[in-house]
Amino acid sequence: ADLEVTHWWTSGGEAAAVAEFAKAFDATGNHWVDGAIAGSGETARSIMVSRITGGDPMGATQFNHGRQAEELVAAGLMRDLDAVAEAQDWKSVINPPSLLESCMLDGHLYCIPVNIHSWQWLWLSNQAFADAGVPVPANWEEFVAAAPALQKAGKIPLAVGQQGWQMTGIFNDLLLGLGGKDLYLKVYDEKDAEVAGGADVAKVFKALDDARTLSKGSNVQSWNEATAMVISGKAGGQVMGDWAQGEFQVAGKVAGTDYTCLPGLGEARYITTGGDSFYFPALDDPEKSKAQEVLAEVILSPETQVAFNLKKGSLPVRGDVDLAAANDCMKKGLAILKEGNVLKSTDELISPDTTTQLNDLMSEFFAESMTAEDAQKRFAGLIESAD
Amino acid sequence: MSADGPPGRLFKNISAKIASIPMILTAVVVFLGGTLWTVIYSFTDSKLLPRLNFVGLAQYERLWSTPRWIVSIENLAIYGILSLIFSFVIGFLLAALLDQQIRFENTFRTIFLYPFALSFIVTGLVWQWILNPDFGLQHIIRGLGWENFTFNPLYDARLVMFGIVLAGLWQGTGLIMCLMLAGLRGIDEDIWKAARVEGIPTWKTYLFIVIPMMRPVFVTTLVIVMAGIVKLYDLVVAMTAGGPGTASEVPAKYVYEFMFRAQNLGQGFAASTMMLLSVAVVVIPWAYLEFGGKRRG
Amino acid sequence: MPGAARASSVSVRDLRLAYGALTVLDRLSLDIAEGEFIVLLGPSGCGKSTLLNCVAGLLEITDGQIWIKGRNVTWEEPKDRGIGMVFQSYALYPQMTVRGNLAFGLRNAGLPKAEIETRIARAAEILQIEPLLERKPAALSGGQRQRVAIGRALVRDVDVFLFDEPLSNLDAKLRSELRVEIKRLHQQLRNTMIYVTHDQIEALTLADRIAVMRGGIIQQLADPKTIYNRPANLFVAGFIGSPAMTFLKGRIAERGGASFFEAGGAAIALDGYQGEVPPAGREVILGVRPEHVSVGAEGAPATVDIDEPMGSDSLLWLTFGGQSLSARAPAEHGFGRGEKVGLGFDISKASLFDPRSEQRL
Amino acid sequence: MPGAARASSVSVRDLRLAYGALTVLDRLSLDIAEGEFIVLLGPSGCGKSTLLNCVAGLLEITDGQIWIKGRNVTWEEPKDRGIGMVFQSYALYPQMTVRGNLAFGLRNAGLPKAEIETRIARAAEILQIEPLLERKPAALSGGQRQRVAIGRALVRDVDVFLFDEPLSNLDAKLRSELRVEIKRLHQQLRNTMIYVTHDQIEALTLADRIAVMRGGIIQQLADPKTIYNRPANLFVAGFIGSPAMTFLKGRIAERGGASFFEAGGAAIALDGYQGEVPPAGREVILGVRPEHVSVGAEGAPATVDIDEPMGSDSLLWLTFGGQSLSARAPAEHGFGRGEKVGLGFDISKASLFDPRSEQRL
């Protein structure tokens, strides 16, 4: 049957990756109707929610796993996948298991994770540093230290797209990288406002202040434009999730020689396991319902997982697949995953409402002359009222 | 009353009433109903889906303590005042110039009007590009030798609203000009002659005689312009997405994002209610003046 | 009182005005004496307003000259020509009070405040609009508005007044009242006035001389009595007079040394005709006004068609010699349809026209 | 010919019409006989059009009844009332040809094609608009448009014609022509006609009976002669007649058994007055029309102010007994300003009014 799938994977690497899903699904005799919506997940999600609540649901849709679809599930608009999960024994193959947990509500499975995305990467342009005559840094401190040289060479040290979520990403990475796992969990899991206003987080805000200084002059909007600056050597580096990998790949760059990736910003070797997942709205048409199950199976099959994640630059959700073809950076990520140094992503820990407020705070901080102290004060307040 | 009394009043003009059903439905169900619905749900803690769990004024308290909302309001005020003033002034000036029996009037008018045919998305895109410091105006002028020339409104929090006004004016003044031109053409030729015979300079004639006479045009124009200002959204999204930071946020965007992105319908509805309230404050007295009297229509 | 006798106040010389290819006025000349009241009369579209606007300087002329008070003003701005103008639509500034309307031009000319006040007071007194000074035009009746419009010209203290159909937006009663007022105003001020109208009653009551225009050409320029009693051609004859002059087609006959006008078997003696009676046999048109036809028991026989009572008297529509003819009779009579009557003609007030050239003979 | 004598064609009973709080017509009753030509005359805003629209069914009345041809039509649609209506601005459908305009109502009524053709042909013949049938209104002159508008009412073959100032947009000449035509039409068709105007000449020439209105109230309903010669009150007297009736304030005196009107030292004998002369000492207003004042060398002394020539005769403005008075004189005379003259009054045509009640005595 024809199944419309909505998602916001429209950049070069993403589109190539999603094509793998479509290919595999079409091979089963069904037809993947592509419903890509450009302009970041924020635009797309509002449309998806409207359509589902409007009574005209698509066959399947992307969300970030976590709490974005919580209420839709609670309202009975999504179907559960318990039967398929049982048959395919996903419980044992999905790694880390926390991924499946975040798809569960009241003991039922409502979504399937399709990949693991980690946010904690610093991407560096080897060429930019060569031009500036300094060695490629190995961690955040070195990066900050190298910045003046980059600036002298007419480069922008840190490329940042002008969207709140990108800046929040930087902050969270610094929080986990410089502050460590416990601090991260205290703030986001326990929502401890005192800690959020405390000295440890103050250090993070200091670092964020540096990042702000280093990013002056990056006049781009979207994340992949920022990545393009790194690729072309106009900027020294970018803090961005592993999906940036896809852009380097599409541009034909080789990890290690053309660019360098530092997971956990080269500091603490932790990654968060956010990622994308697919939800399946409840449909009346039994034929389509069947197709939904087929799609779920196909997405999680080992072959598709490998093909998809190689293109996307993210990590597969199955522990049992072979990623020999993976490049340098991916292997670094896989290694951390193996070590079990994984944490829940903020998407799973805080509500979209809080996320939005956080994004606003960060974009304000980056755009204006707000002091680190003020920003922290507001951050603490935000964590206090977070849900 | 006469012996064979009047037929039911309800059936008087029955066709007119039937034909007005779409309008009545739209007015009552969509605009009035939708507004009421929005107001009611603004007192709840609805998240992704609306639910009637009342929390009193909590959403409003939060709204008015959110810096982004305050910024949005300020921005709308800046944009509103600037674009009102400039679109009226420029629109009127252009109309006055075109009214001088010039040659190529059609050509000029078409040039001034064509941006109106484009969507805000397109307008935003083009101006974003022209104002882009690395490609656009700033780049060009620096290239011409003024190395220190800086005109980078879209990435400067203090100037960003002006950049948006610039694009908004480019798109909207053509229509205003058309309205004004129509108004000017509606003014009695004799008034001009009378003023000339009295030796009143042209500018004075415009200022003291013609402009005061164009009140109805100004009212219509005001309605159209204000409606556009309150709804300002696409242009901002296309040009700056609210950035840098939250420097170019506007209320409509706040509403949209809280309803759909932040999945906090209650907050979005509270913000909508505030917007509707301010609109009502403007529209209701106007409607009263316009239709309240015993004027025809 | 021909214009040449007095100093010429306004003089239009060989005026030509064309809108693109359309020539509206061609080689028009007109001399107006100091203090004279000239009325431009003619059907709609004949170029009256155009001529007035040329004099005012509101239209750029194509060729020719315009002199006012001995000065060639052809290239001068309207405000420097020493003219005041009153428009059909009043053209009052709606947002100003009456006082504001009167003062605006003066203030603009930089007159001192006291002087402005004096002039407004004088004009308001002349026009009796003192109680209205603080009202806005919207709160005035038609006649009051017209008076303010005149006042606006008055305060400018000019020598030449131009009126473009100032009364045609008003109803009949008001029109006749204001007509008298304008007449009085002229007698009081003795300015030169050029007054455009297509209402002949206005023309006849107000004018020292009337210029009857058609198609941009002045057909006749003369005092009202001459225009009324000795119209220069068929057009002027038919245009002036209400109810209109009746035209009878016929030919000249001579019987016993006396000339007769003959038509459809009926004959009218032509002695006493003011002008040259053409030779017998010539085809002519006889024009005779209703009030110069007397209806009685005796005279040329005719039949009554309609008796239209008009208050003070009645208008009779008759058939005379196979042609239609109208006559005025005292209202008392009351004639029935088909009644036979006899007609008498006052030939000294009638006119004979050449059917081809349409000129009076 | 009072309405009661014949079958009543249109009957308005206790009509009340209010726009919100503003009552325009209040308890107005009017009976119109079959075939009668009624003119509603009155100043602007007095409610003439309102009354006509009520009869036509275009306005919803507040209270009262309207009967047409013995049928209560108060609640019927305009098209079902058997009326035809002609409007001031012609109200022709601009996008249809003349034929289309005439046919529109008939087609709406579902008449067969042949019948429509016949009726149009007949109306076109009566109104002499056959050559215009295929033109659009924009290509017609004012008079032709008016004729088409009448034709549109004509083809509907109705008993009652309603005219709302059908001639007031036309110029004087055309107006007088069409007036005659409407009169002819009425004589030919003998329909009931209700005709609104504020032009008294129209009223006087056309009407069987005139209803003079003011402020929504009928002041006098009578035939033109009565209205003209014996106006019911000051308002009617002043409103009818052009140039207007002159009013002189004074009081009644008795000398030698004869009653006199005295004002400012001058006296006018009142014998022959049509009506009751009040007792001596009573304050009255004497109304006298200009044409009932004769100007000569002898009579009551007066001084000439203005001599307004009006073609066939002149209007003299005089000072008589300290008050202003106008008189009509033959145009020949020519009086100078300040000239002393003597006046004669035709008292049988004059009226005396009570200054308080303003009613005729």
Added chain:
Amino acid sequence: MLATTLAATDVMGRAEPRGARPRKTLSRRNVMLYGVLIVVALYYLLPLYVMLVTSLKGMPEIRLGGIFAPPMEITFEPWVKAWSEACTGLNCDGLSRGFWNSVRITIPSVALSIAIASINGYALANWRFKGANTFFAILIFGAFVPYQVMLYPIVILLREIGLYGTLTGLVIVHTIFGMPILTLLFRNYFASVPEELFKAARVDGAGFWGIYFKIMLPMSLPIFVVAIILQVTGIWNDFLFGVVYTKPDTYPMTVQLNNIVNSVTGVKEYNVNMAATIITGLVPLTIYFISGKLFVRGIAAGAVKG
């Protein structure tokens, strides 16, 4: 030019002013007037020029900067790409698909919204039944309501009447949101039609619809032109409703445009974006250029009388 100058001196040479006052073509007034107009016109044309020029350049040339420079080498590649090759997700057929969808959406929406608004305006201006003005005031209030506010109630409304996601639903949404301003225009226009015409038609036995179709409609060309222009522009350019109330295979052109513009593969392909932008704007622009004169006339008829 020379001839005029000669003629002018000739006139000046005469003793007395005669005929038209000599005027220099380059008088100060004209220089000012046309100077200002031309400068402003340039400001208005600049973005169009930039769009056009950019859309004809190749990416390497764009990277050189100089957005105002004319293309060194004209290429139609970006146009082809924008029309039929640009990708969004997996769909690589550019704007071409969206074009026909837009046509399919625009035509019925324009037709229905104008039909309803003109009937509303007519009923309001000429029939004036009780309470009509109240509804109209609410409607005008609706003109100010940000679309985002109504998005949710309308989603629910359409869901309840089962039209969500259908073309009919979208047409209804456009009709609803076009109604306030259009009704205002039509009402003002019909109110300026002489009332006597309307009365004459009633006496002639035409009813509500008869008068509308046979009398009012044929007289209203200018205002219909204005309405059509406003609606075609508004609906063609609409993004929000198009994206919320349609599905991928019925996405209008603007959604495709947004997708193309926001789907960045490496660097932004400005030339393709500009080409796509121009192509999208072509339909409303054409309508403008064709009917500019009628537009002003219609505006004069519909807007000026308050």
